[in-house]
């Protein structure tokens with residue numbers, strides 16, 4: 001609650017968020033690690049926790065296997081501002097959008113933003129495929145198993161148990 005005359009408290013609208021990181025082109029572990037540092041250096045974003053990295057079988061067209069992980073952030077950005085920040089970082093790592101679900105150097109997706117549901121033309125939160133992707137749910141359950149996904153009302157741990165871990169294994173370097 002903002003009282004007139006008081007300075008705008010930067011913690012007024014800090015929000016807990018979860019993001020997915022992935023890539024399958026180049027030195028992906030170095031890219032993901034560097035992208036997390038870039039996120040933490042971004043105004044309005046603090047990286048709180050990250051999962052371990054996982055080697056995952058590609059979902060979609062045939063392509064190299066991915067390296068995936070998730071991270072928990074505290075943000076004082078609005079959802080659309082967070083998306084723009086993620087896309088700016090992706091662009092810095094040579095992200096070229098060719099085919100849908102095609103290979104990429106770096107993919108940063110917003111998975112959860114507090115308990116909010118967002119349905120905008122270019123931004124849906126929770127991420128539309130969150131509930132069906134083992135390559136997201138396995139790392140996310142490692143760091144946020146008790147988080148309730150607002151569309152289903154189920155916890156991340158429950159969603160992960162439903163989807164299983166086929167095609168997802170811990171990366172050697174963790």
Ligand SMILES: Nc1ncnc2c1ncn2[C@@H]1O[C@H](COP(=O)(O)OP(=O)(O)OP(=O)(O)O)[C@@H](O)[C@H]1O
Nearest residue numbers: 097100101107108109110111122123124125127129
């Ligand atoms: N929660 C979200 N996180 C990131 N991008 C989103 C989200 N919701 C919608 N989008 C939109 O999805 C568009 C396509 O993103 P991208 O090319 O990364 O898709 P993809 O990673 O290939 O497929 P998927 O969206 O299934 O992961 C983005 O330009 C963005 O506007």
Ligand SMILES: Nc1nc2c(c(=O)[nH]1)N=C(CO)CN2
Nearest residue numbers: 022056057058059066101135
């Ligand atoms: N294993 C895996 N498969 C994918 C991934 C990903 O991050 N990991 N991302 C995609 C587009 O978002 C499509 N397919």
